[in-house]
Amino acid sequence: MNNGGGNLLIVDDNKVNRLLLSRNVELLGHNATLAENGRIALERLRADKFDLLLLDIEMPEMDGFEVLEAIKGDADLRDLPVIVTSSVEGLDNIVRCIALGAEDYLPKPVNQTLLKARLTSCLDKKRLQDEQKELLRRFAASEVAQDLQQSGFSIGGRRVNASVLFCDIRGFTGLSENLPPEETIELLNVYYTLMFEAISSHGGIVTLMIGDGLMAVFGAPQPLDNTAQSAVSAAREMIEMIEVLNVDRLAGESPAIKVGIGIATGEVVAGYAGTDQRATYTCVGNTVNRAARLEAHTKVAECALLIDEGTRAALDGQTVLNAISGVHLKGFADPIDVYSVTI
Incomplete structure (x- = not known):
């Protein structure tokens, strides 16, 4: 993470929403990378390292639920914290997001104060996980670390x-x-x-x-x-x-x-x-x-x-x-x- 901030990937098919959320994130001291749908988001997640994903649900080509399922099934990505930001209403949709591994669900328009609190909490947890992984890499063979990650x-x-x-x-x-x-x-x-x-x-x-x-x-x-x-x-x-x-x-x-x-x-x-x-x-x-x-x-x-x-x-x-x-x-x-x- 750079200077205490995180590297965030923002995924939303609406250009205005992407730009506004990016501005809010950068005002909070984080770096923002943008993607217009789930397919592009996964490509970027696998190409670069990110600390957190801000994910829309309703998108063409690959929606947010499909992205969550892909992340959950990928050993290299499953620990990435995801916050869903969506206008999709209904308790069932929120429960489905959480069940698929999302850390939180923020309704649009996203409240800046609530966003700051959620980002701080998720990034702190990510830092702790990264520190634990580094200790594991230092005190366990890479094959053992891989076995623990894959099999528990x-x-x-x-x-x-x-x-x-x-x-x-x-x-x-x-x-x-x-x-x-x-x-x-x-x-x-x-x-x-x-x-x-x-x-x-x-x-x-x-x-x-x-x-x-x-x-x-x-x-x-x-x-x-x-x-x-x-x-x-x-x-x-x-x-x-x-x-x-x-x-x-x-x-x-x-x-x-x-x-x-x-x-x-x-x-x-x-x-x-x-x-x-x-x-x-x-x-x-x-x-x-x-x-x-x-x-x-x-x-x-x-x-x-x-x-x-x-x-x-x-x-x-x-x-x-x-x-x-x-x-x-x-x-x-x-x-x-x-x-x-x-x-």
């Missing part, structure tokens, strides 16, 4: 096929003991910046961070064509980024760091866990446990990246693998075959 929030999960990745810094406890707290935090910030970039660029989301460790999932909440390939590609990029980082660290006489990564592919239960007051998006199941154990086993196998059979089966033939047969992972009764990935 509810505690629970659903079964999906996904690839799960665990990663941590080798020997981080000993490393951090020899660093001032400020340098430890800076190292973690740099590390997470690189890891998040590699993971998100291949369609994954980070669902958990504990100290120097993280968990990421590929294939939930948004599906991917090949979750295993995406996860392995992300892991290889993560390791390559750490190698580049180490060049700078060694040049600055800081110790190099190494990471261990485990990836498993299969069915997980993904969704929102916690309470209505505090929840997080995560996934659980044997696939998750197997990925965590594979990451821990990288220390034993002395390699940077281990994957399970489910991941290997989905990879293209160009990935170089070394099979390790009969590995006993903690918490699993039967031994499994795992594979180290050549970077």
Whole structure:
């Protein structure tokens, strides 16, 4: 919003009404854009960002009711506040507008004092919604934010096929003991910046961070064509980024760091866990446990990246693998075959 004012779209097929309402809006400190019918209004709403819509009902080509229905069915527009300004009388019409998502209904001719009050109220609510969306974008992955916008929030999960990745810094406890707290935090910030970039660029989301460790999932909440390939590609990029980082660290006489990564592919239960007051998006199941154990086993196998059979089966033939047969992972009764990935 500009200088405390809002960017408003005024839709009315009557030119005089459009110009008068535009003048009133601008006198109240807002910017006004005009449209002469509902079809043009929707085109402008999808092309530019507006804070509020002032909408007439009786218009050619596409009337106000049809505009309200279109906005309600559009995930990108449904939060836009709409105030209906119309000469159409009758309680049924007012109720229909409100049911279709309108914030308010002002009869024509529009009273300037009432208009000011309604605009202030709606724009304040819009500012709050925008702030909440910004917080969501800052503290949740874009895929989770999109899932919340499309499906809403509810505690629970659903079964999906996904690839799960665990990663941590080798020997981080000993490393951090020899660093001032400020340098430890800076190292973690740099590390997470690189890891998040590699993971998100291949369609994954980070669902958990504990100290120097993280968990990421590929294939939930948004599906991917090949979750295993995406996860392995992300892991290889993560390791390559750490190698580049180490060049700078060694040049600055800081110790190099190494990471261990485990990836498993299969069915997980993904969704929102916690309470209505505090929840997080995560996934659980044997696939998750197997990925965590594979990451821990990288220390034993002395390699940077281990994957399970489910991941290997989905990879293209160009990935170089070394099979390790009969590995006993903690918490699993039967031994499994795992594979180290050549970077």
